Amino acid sequence: MSKNCNMIKDLLPLYADDVCSEESRKAVEEHIKECSDCKNELEKLRKNVSVSPQKDAEVLKRIKSRLRIEKLIVGIISVLAICGALFLGLIYLINTDKSMDMEKYKIIDNVSVTEHDGALWLNVKGAASSFVSLSPTISDTDGNHMGYDKGFDREKKNGFGVTLKQRKIDSFEFYPRASSKCFEQKLFDIGEKEDIVKLFYYDDVNNKEYVLWERDSND
Ligand SMILES: [Zn+2]
Incomplete structure (x- = not known):
């Protein structure tokens, strides 16, 4: 190189x-x-x-x-x-419920409370769909809704509210022709809940309620 x-x-x-x-x-x-x-x-x-x-x-x-x-x-x-x-x-x-609108579902015509066998029973006309659930709510005697709070003071409240609920995804209708067949659910024994003097339907969609049952003053 x-x-x-x-x-x-x-x-x-x-x-x-x-x-x-x-x-x-x-x-x-x-x-x-x-x-x-x-x-x-x-x-x-x-x-x-x-x-x-x-x-x-x-x-x-x-x-x-x-x-x-x-x-x-x-x-x-x-x-x-x-x-x-x-x-x-x-x-x-699927998992979220909504209250059933009182007017839309004609709750006054389709939901009632009867008294027999020492108990109060909730009656729903027609075949209530399985998606409907009852949510007992607590209210005072004047019908003021106290919400779903489980920590309420039982001593002071003497009303009982029910509301029909359905899943948001479902539509529900009462079947008027099936009125002879009622869906019945026991609410409570009258003797057991002496403090309760009034029972009503509560619609938290419209914030309305109507009385389903009132204790006789003679009771
Ligand atoms: Zn070279």
């Missing part, structure tokens, strides 16, 4: 990229005619140079496919999130 070789090897990368001066180019070309070592070095460099655009394309392709995969993952996560939200919404609709 001549002293010249070192100088030429410094120039080879510039020569391979075709960015060296005319003088350097000539010097390199003259040298490699006689020096197989430097010629080999140049060929190696040229291979790398010629390979590089292909490499770039490969890198770009890899980046693109990675981006595509990331997009796909984000898409899948979004879809799952939306499905989850819809599912929770449905669960909410």
